[in-house]
Structure formats: structure tokens, C-alpha cells
Amino acid sequence: MVLVLVLIWVIMVMVPTGIIFSKGLRFGKNVVVRCSANHLYTTMWIPSVSLKAFRWGFRRYQYCPVGKHWAWISQLRGPELTFEAIAEASKTHDIRIF
Numbered sequence: 669m670v671l672v673l674v675l676i677w678v679i680m681v682m683v684p685t686g687i688i689f690s691k692g693l694r695f696g697k698n699v700v701v702r703c704s705a706n707h708l709y710t711t712m713w714i715p716s717v718s719l720k721a722f723r724w725g726f727r728r729y730q731y732c733p734v735g736k737h738w739a740w741i742s743q744l745r746g747p748e749l750t751f752e753a754i755a756e757a758s759k760t761h762d763i764r765i766f
């Protein structure tokens with residue numbers, strides 16, 4: 669029984685985490701994201717566990733606190749993740765639900 673639970677945990681948590689690392693994405697309490705209207709903010713992003721948003725691959729549909737609207741968001745990656753972008757995004761963090 670314990671082994672089954674471990675296997676389920678590996679599939680649900682470790683596999684998505686591995687995919688995220690291999691794609692160069694980050695997750696945690698302060699992930700820089702951009703909504704479809706180009707607003708930058710930080711949000712909490714936990715693989716496979718999302719109470720605030722519907723998961724759709726590496727994009728999510730959630731409330732944007734900058735434009736005060738619902739929108740698709742995606743994480744900033746690589747060259748997009750400039751100092752200016754991080755500074756802009758860190759001004760706004762969406763509402764914590766925990």
C-alpha cells in the first residue's frame with residue numbers, strides 16, 4: 669500500500685517537476701508571469717497542485733491583479749527574464765489564498 673502511494677506521488681509530483689526543470693521553468697512562491705495583455709506580476713506556481721487556476725500545460729488561466737481581469741498567463745523564460753521584467757513583476761503579487 670505504501671509502495672503504491674509512493675508510486676502515485678512520483679507520477680503526480682516528480683514527473684511534472686522533472687518536465688518543468690528540463691524546460692527551464694521555475695516554480696515556487698514567486699514566479700514571474702505575464703498575462704495575455706502583457707501585464708507582469710509574480711504568482712505562486714506549484715506543479716500539479718493548483719487551487720487558483722486551471723492547469724493547461726505550462727499556461728494557466730487565472731485572475732490578473734494588474735489589469736484586474738481573467739487571462740491566460742505564462743511564465744517568463746530565459747532572455748525574457750530581464751532585470752527590468754523581474755523588478756516590474758515584483759511590484760505586484762497576486763492574492764495569497766493560504
Ligand SMILES: [Zn+2]
Nearest residue numbers: 703707732735
Ligand atoms: Zn493582465
